[in-house]
Amino acid sequence: MVLSKTASETDVSIHSTFASRYVRNSLPRFKMPENSVPKEAAFQIINDELMLDGNPRLNLASFVTTWMEPECNKLIMDAINKNYVDMDEYPVTTELQNRCVNMIAHLFNAPLGESEAAVGVGTVGSSEAIMLAGLAFKRKWQNKRKAEGKPYDKPNIVTGANVQVCWEKFARYFEVELKEVKLREGYYVMDPAKAVELVDENTICVAAILGSTLNGEFEDVKLLNDLLVEKNKETGWDTPIHVDAASGGFIAPFLYPELEWDFRLPLVKSINVSGHKYGLVYAGIGWVIWRSKDDLPEELIFHINYLGADQPTFTLNFSKGSSQVIAQYYQLIRLGHEGYKNVMENCHENAMVLKEGLEKTGRFNIVSKDDGVPLVAFSLKDNKRHDEFEISEMLRRYGWIVPAYTMPADAQHITVLRVVIREDFSRTLAERLVLDIQKVVHEFDALPAKLNARLATEKQEQVKNGTVKKTAIETQREITAYWKKYVTERKSNNKTQIC
Numbered sequence: 001m002v003l004s005k006t007a008s009e010t011d012v013s014i015h016s017t018f019a020s021r022y023v024r025n026s027l028p029r030f031k032m033p034e035n036s037v038p039k040e041a042a043f044q045i046i047n048d049e050l051m052l053d054g055n056p057r058l059n060l061a062s063f064v065t066t067w068m069e070p071e072c073n074k075l076i077m078d079a080i081n082k083n084y085v086d087m088d089e090y091p092v093t094t095e096l097q098n099r100c101v102n103m104i105a106h107l108f109n110a111p112l113g114e115s116e117a118a119v120g121v122g123t124v125g126s127s128e129a130i131m132l133a134g135l136a137f138k139r140k141w142q143n144k145r146k147a148e149g150k151p152y153d154k155p156n157i158v159t160g161a162n163v164q165v166c167w168e169k170f171a172r173y174f175e176v177e178l179k180e181v182k183l184r185e186g187y188y189v190m191d192p193a194k195a196v197e198l199v200d201e202n203t204i205c206v207a208a209i210l211g212s213t214l215n216g217e218f219e220d221v222k223l224l225n226d227l228l229v230e231k232n233k234e235t236g237w238d239t240p241i242h243v244d245a246a247s248g249g250f251i252a253p254f255l256y257p258e259l260e261w262d263f264r265l266p267l268v269k270s271i272n273v274s275g276h277k278y279g280l281v282y283a284g285i286g287w288v289i290w291r292s293k294d295d296l297p298e299e300l301i302f303h304i305n306y307l308g309a310d311q312p313t314f315t316l317n318f319s320k321g322s323s324q325v326i327a328q329y330y331q332l333i334r335l336g337h338e339g340y341k342n343v344m345e346n347c348h349e350n351a352m353v354l355k356e357g358l359e360k361t362g363r364f365n366i367v368s369k370d371d372g373v374p375l376v377a378f379s380l381k382d383n384k385r386h387d388e389f390e391i392s393e394m395l396r397r398y399g400w401i402v403p404a405y406t407m408p409a410d411a412q413h414i415t416v417l418r419v420v421i422r423e424d425f426s427r428t429l430a431e432r433l434v435l436d437i438q439k440v441v442h443e444f445d446a447l448p449a450k451l452n453a454r455l456a457t458e459k460q461e462q463v464k465n466g467t468v469k470k471t472a473i474e475t476q477r478e479i480t481a482y483w484k485k486y487v488t489e490r491k492s493n494n495k496t497q498i499c
């Protein structure tokens, strides 16, 4: 086994070439090695292997923050050894999380008094936040049904087929049926009218998305609210709304303050947002806010006594780091309303530069909207010769990570490429990316077309008749085409894992 000798036995310093200075064998992968290695060697070999990961700054697949100011990086490192759950020992950290909850609740127009504490909690991300919000809806609905003497064993949630995979997790883990409104070509978000049609007496909530993961589009929460108010009046139910504002929650208040999507709408009872997306904090933080105490069933809350005061907690996990909470508070007070607005405006402008650049090539249809999350989703006007997956692959060669994926049911036949614009994606990088996409398209034009379906069938006939033999490259292409089709089908069956 590798690394089995101690440092003194191998005398690591005698080897003169770089790679053998530390270790000359491959690294342990299954069993922990018997002996220790010097810390410098451990650092170097792990660091070297990690060089092969993509560069996070060029990872345009993700909404999650990849850059923060050095001052905040320092706060994060200084708190790296603080367990968030030790509230008695770290009361200030707890206080900072409570301040963040208050600020975000106000940002979402929760009906609160000037100095009234908001109802909400910091989580590891929107996924945990959604599990908690979903549980609150389920419990409230069950309590009501029990009180009415009605069956409460078949709860369901109504969403669009464009929901993020964490909703499917919630449904499966907590035994709630997911009723999805199908999409259609050219319309990639939940249709509020269709959603309200799906609502029945077992619906615990309708989940709307502010910033669809697929194309960044904001769903029409106001229309949903109005239609649902009517339906509730007719039926006597009181089906509520949750807004999954994972990415849009920190965009809409700054770019579209007039847009009514939040607690201004009476049926919106809870909202989640990812602190680590446009909240501008590194991965590991989300928030869920409830409209009022009445919307979070008391039996789900645990009360911790800290410094003689009551600290209610409602989370799935126990221990976690404190750094992300501190970093979120840093961003909120460092940037303020002005700063967030600046960042979001700049992201939006960079998205427009990219979009216009792509339109100028004449080769793409833009699938994203100008006034959603700052991202550009686009598909090829003509993908018969080469498709979006191939463009994605080719862009990797220039260092860019741009995902390609197929849309959910009933728009699976549409494939898109998606570029998320984050704060650290500058104007220069946007222009550079347009140039590189142009280069890729031109390279493709010069390449022979991939297996064309009609030619393939003709050729198969000929091969069967024995008139002609397949070349190796043709066989290879057929195999590739088969696997691509297989992967695409699998992807549209299981929700595409994009974040």
Ligand SMILES: *Cc1c(COP(=O)(O)O)cnc(C)c1O
Pocket (backbone or CB within 6 Å): 063, 124, 125, 126, 127, 128, 164, 166, 209, 211, 212, 213, 244, 245, 246, 247, 274, 285, 286, 499
């Ligand atoms: C990212 C995202 C999620 C999941 O959020 P995490 O913070 O990554 O757990 C859920 N819903 C939507 C709409 C998202 O964009």
